[in-house]
Amino acid sequence: MFYVSVFFQYMAQYMKTKLQYRADLFVEFLSDLMFQSVNLIFILVVFGHTTLLHGWTRDEMIFIYGFFLVPFALFGAFFNIWDFNERYIVRGEMDRVLTRPVHSLFQIILERMELESLVGGVTGMIIMGYASARLHLEFHWYDFFLFLLFALGGMLVYAGVFISLATISFWSDARSSIMPMMYNISNYGRYPIDIYNRVIRYILTWILPFAFVGVYPSAYFLGKKEWYGYAFLTPVIGLVFFMIAVMLWNKGVKRYRGAGN
Amino acid sequence: MHAIEVEKLRKEFKVHSSRSGLMGAFRDLFTRNYKTIRAVDDISFTVKQGEMVGYIGENGAGKSTTIKMLTGILTPTAGKVIVNGMNPHKEREAFVRTIGVVFGQRSQLWWDIAVQESFRLLKKVYRVSDKEYKEHMEHVIETLDIGPLLDKPVRKLSLGQRMRCELAAALIHNPPLLFLDEPTIGLDVLVKLKIRQFLKEINEKYKTTILLTTHDIADIEALCERVIMLDEGKIIYDGSLQRLKENWGEGKQVQFTFATEVTEEELCALTYDIKATWRKEETNSWVAHVAPLHVSDVISRIVARYDIQDINIDEMSTEEIIRNIYEEGVVHG
Numbered sequence: 107m108f109y110v111s112v113f114f115q116y117m118a119q120y121m122k123t124k125l126q127y128r129a130d131l132f133v134e135f136l137s138d139l140m141f142q143s144v145n146l147i148f149i150l151v152v153f154g155h156t157t158l159l160h161g162w163t164r165d166e167m168i169f170i171y172g173f174f175l176v177p178f179a180l181f182g183a184f185f186n187i188w189d190f191n192e193r194y195i196v197r198g199e200m201d202r203v204l205t206r207p208v209h210s211l212f213q214i215i216l217e218r219m220e221l222e223s224l225v226g227g228v229t230g231m232i233i234m235g236y237a238s239a240r241l242h243l244e245f246h247w248y249d250f251f252l253f254l255l256f257a258l259g260g261m262l263v264y265a266g267v268f269i270s271l272a273t274i275s276f277w278s279d280a281r282s283s284i285m286p287m288m289y290n291i292s293n294y295g296r297y298p299i300d301i302y303n304r305v306i307r308y309i310l311t312w313i314l315p316f317a318f319v320g321v322y323p324s325a326y327f328l329g330k331k332e333w334y335g336y337a338f339l340t341p342v343i344g345l346v347f348f349m350i351a352v353m354l355w356n357k358g359v360k361r362y363r364g365a366g367n
Numbered sequence: 368m369h370a371i372e373v374e375k376l377r378k379e380f381k382v383h384s385s386r387s388g389l390m391g392a393f394r395d396l397f398t399r400n401y402k403t404i405r406a407v408d409d410i411s412f413t414v415k416q417g418e419m420v421g422y423i424g425e426n427g428a429g430k431s432t433t434i435k436m437l438t439g440i441l442t443p444t445a446g447k448v449i450v451n452g453m454n455p456h457k458e459r460e461a462f463v464r465t466i467g468v469v470f471g472q473r474s475q476l477w478w479d480i481a482v483q484e485s486f487r488l489l490k491k492v493y494r495v496s497d498k499e500y501k502e503h504m505e506h507v508i509e510t511l512d513i514g515p516l517l518d519k520p521v522r523k524l525s526l527g528q529r530m531r532c533e534l535a536a537a538l539i540h541n542p543p544l545l546f547l548d549e550p551t552i553g554l555d556v557l558v559k560l561k562i563r564q565f566l567k568e569i570n571e572k573y574k575t576t577i578l579l580t581t582h583d584i585a586d587i588e589a590l591c592e593r594v595i596m597l598d599e600g601k602i603i604y605d606g607s608l609q610r611l612k613e614n615w616g617e618g619k620q621v622q623f624t625f626a627t628e629v630t631e632e633e634l635c636a637l638t639y640d641i642k643a644t645w646r647k648e649e650t651n652s653w654v655a656h657v658a659p660l661h662v663s664d665v666i667s668r669i670v671a672r673y674d675i676q677d678i679n680i681d682e683m684s685t686e687e688i689i690r691n692i693y694e695e696g697v698v699h700g
Contacts (some may be wrong), residue, residue, distance in 0.1 A: 108494070115491045123479050202475055204440045206492055207464040360442050360456070363380065364435055 112208060116216040124221075138222055142229040149233070162298040166328050169237035173327070174296040174320035175230025177260025182223035184215055185265045188285060191275040200362055211269070211355050243327065256323035256337070259344035263318050264292065266347030269355060276358030288314070296320035311336070318343045368452065370544050370576040371414040371437060376446035378407040378432050406432040408600035409446065416543070417574040419566075421587035421608070424597035425693065430580045433597070434548050437578070438468055451544055464493060467537035471549035474529065475536050476521045482532050483517040486539060493540035503541050510565050511535055527558035534562065538569070545569075547579035551586055563589045584686045598693065611688060618658050620681045621665055625651040626674035637668055651676075656683075 124131055149171055153164050194200040194214065203210050203217075238245075271284055295316030299307055310317040323340045325333035384400045385391065407429045414420050424430050435441040436448060439455030439462055448455055451465045469475070476485040490500050508514055511531045516524060524532065530550065537545065547566075551559045567590060569575050581587060587594055587608065594611065596604035604611065634645045634653060641661040646654045657665050662680060669675065 112491055115488055119477075119480060119484060119488055122484065126479075198473065201435070201440050201470065202473060204459065205438055205463050205466075205468045205475075206489075207460045207494075208492055209460065362441065364432075364441055 109208070109212065112212075113216065116219065117221075120219050120221065134222055135225075138225045142225060146229060146233065160298055160300050163241075165237045165240045166324075167298065169234055169241065169243075169328060170298070170320050170324040171296050172230045172233030172235075172237055173257075173324040174260075175233065176227045176257045177264060177319050179223050179225070179227035179230065180257060180261040181264040181268075182226065183221050184219060184261070185268060186218040186220045186223075187214065187268060187272050190214070190272040195275045195362075198364060201364060204359070204362070210359055211352065238327075241328070243329070245327075249327065252326065256326070256340045259341035260319035260323060262341075262344030262348040263315050266344070266349075266351040267292075267314060267316075269348075269351035273351070273354045273358040276361045292316045292319070315343050315347065368416060369413045369449075370416045370418070370451060371412075371578070372447070372449040373413070373433075373437070374411045374447040375409045376407055376411070376433070376436065376448055377405065377409050377444045378429075378436060378441060379444045380404050380406055405600050407436070407443075410597075410600070410602050412595060412602065412605055414576060414578065416576055417570065418593060419570055419577045419591045420579070421591035421594040422578055422580045422597065423582075423584075423587065423594060423689070424580075428597040429600040430597055431548060434546055434578070434580065438466060438546055439463060464540060465542055465544065467540070467542040467545045469533050469537045469545075469547045469550050471530070471547075471552040474521065475533055476529070478522050479520055481518050481520050482513070482524075485521065485532075486517075486536060489536055489539045495540050499541070500539070504535070504539065507535050507538055507569075510568065511561070527554050530554060530558065531562065534565070541573065542575070543573070544576045545578070547577065547581075549581055550579060551581060551583055559583070559586070566590055584684075584689065588685055596689070596692070604692065608685070612683075612685065618656055618683065619662050620683060621655045621657065621662060622648070622677075622679040622681065623653050623655070623669055623673075623675055624677040625653070626676050627651070629653065629673065634669075637672060638665055641665065 149168060153168055153171075157164055159167065194203065200210070203213050206213060267288060268285070271288060274284070291314060293316075294302070294306070294310060295318070297320070299310060299317045299321045302310070307317075318336075318340045322333060322336040326337035381401050381403055383395075384402050385395050386400065410429075410433070422430055422433070432441065436443050437450055437455060439459045442456045451462065453462045453465070455462050476482065477488070486504070508517070511534060513528070513531050513535060516528050516532060521529060521532070534550065545566075551562060554562070563586065566577060566579075570577060577590070579586065579590070592607055592609075594604065594606070594608050595602055628651060631645055631647070634655075635643075638645075638655065638657075641657060641664055643655045643657040643661065643665055646656070648654055655665050666678065670678075
């Protein structure tokens with residue numbers, strides 16, 4: 107309960123800060139919108155050339171991409187920890203975080219909140235709407251809640267992997283390029299999983315489970331019964347990976363060395 | 368109850384020392400040389416509730432490392448730390464609610480938002496009720512004279528203004544123990560005075576224990592009865608400032624500016640029976656260090672003999688005492 111109220115306090119503060127820079131806000135909104143529409147056109151062009159891929163139609167692949175954008179936007183909005191090493195370890199901001207009576211990871215998530223990213227989620231929904239109209243998909247009332255559950259699960263998968271990577275900074279002070287690399291790998295999750303060979307499929311399912319951000323959950327909405335088991339695993343995998351990440355974090359904080367003055 | 372209890376506290380850092388040259392860098396790829404550095408070396412001390420303690424030492428002596436262990440930021444390598452009856456890094460979240468921390472070189476406030484918004488966030492984070500906040504903070508804001516700054520964003524404040532706000536922010540939850548790491552660094556004299564006066568006041572009013580590190584000895588003189596002096600991770604002095612002065616700072620300094628050049632031999636010969644020691648400051652300026660009893664004697668002898676342009680009589684400053692201690696390395700008496 108305390109954490110929820112702290113969350114809203116930070117959120118309100120975030121809005122206030124953003125509203126202070128009116129011009130910035132406007133420009134940012136415009137550029138986000140433009141970025142997203144370019145994205146949309148790009149997808150239509152790319153997928154325009156393919157019709158069938160291992161039994162997946164063009165519209166199904168567009169749907170997967172649309173779905174993927176939603177957990178990805180949630181992740182971008184709430185787990186903006188790309189520069190964790192730089193900002194918190196090298197510059198020593200972690201000192202300040204550790205002198206406050208709220209869990210350190212939670213504080214950092216709140217401080218780095220980037221709600222504009224949520225616009226990407228809206229694009230995702232539009233894409234999904236477009237694809238499902240062409241596929242004549244039918245939805246039930248409970249599908250909405252499953253959608254939420256799967257989107258959150260996907261977000262947790264992302265968060266789990268990237269938080270785990272951020273904790274490396276506690277053990278080694280060298281900066282590494284592993285984050286952008288992982289970002290590239292994560293993109294594979296938005297294509298139908300059975301186009302890959304078995305090893306890559308295994309990796310994307312159990313080790314770096316990015317398939318749970320795109321293909322698996324979308325398979326449920328596309329009515330692909332053979333993938334239902336994986337689809338329903340999405341929130342479980344999300345929770346497991348997120349919990350592992352939090353454990354690593356708690357261990358890492360004990361090793362924090364601080365930055366000299 | 369003791370506010371702080373530290374026993375045989377130690378913190379070691381493993382640092383990687385790189386070899387020189389290209390070949391060295393290549394060898395570093397395979398086998399690395401690690402050196403263990405003891406930043407804090409088995410120190411023990413206790414601080415009573417309501418005490419104001421100055422924690423001093425040169426750069427790299429281990430002050431900040433100690434403070435970071437006492438505040439739960441760093442985990443000690445060995446030893447016992449009990450602060451406010453708790454183990455700082457084990458019960459971090461419950462523990463930090465009972466302390467206030469100000470790092471002079473690092474801001475606790477949010478850069479972009481108005482000061483009062485930062486306060487509001489901290490009030491939430493520390494779970495301070497509206498009533499407590501009003502009672503306590505109104506007074507703090509008034510004494511530190513930051514009322515007019517509250518609606519300005521932190522980035523628009525001057526260093527002195529910001530520091531006063533930082534101090535207020537550290538006190539939102541009215542902690543019984545306050546850690547100040549160089550709170551007056553880079554501030555002008557007036558702000559320094561205001562901050563010292565404020566710290567004294569809260570110490571008297573709430574019996575707040577204060578541990579502060581500083582490079583400005585005047586802070587210590589104004590606030591602390593007790594100093595803990597650190598050198599290379601070890602405590603070399605722990606006791607009252609008064610005693611430090613008595614043991615080290617006996618005697619006065621008399622500074623003469625001569626009209627003509629003089630030599631040390633001449634001066635020493637003139638004052639050998641009253642054991643004055645001479646030190647050259649500038650070309651024609653010399654300082655005699657003598658027992659208070661002999662001050663007038665020295666002056667009369669010198670004035671009778673030489674043409675004098677200027678005379679100053681000073682006490683040994685604390686700064687000088689401390690410099691002497693560091694030069695000799697140990698504390699006697």
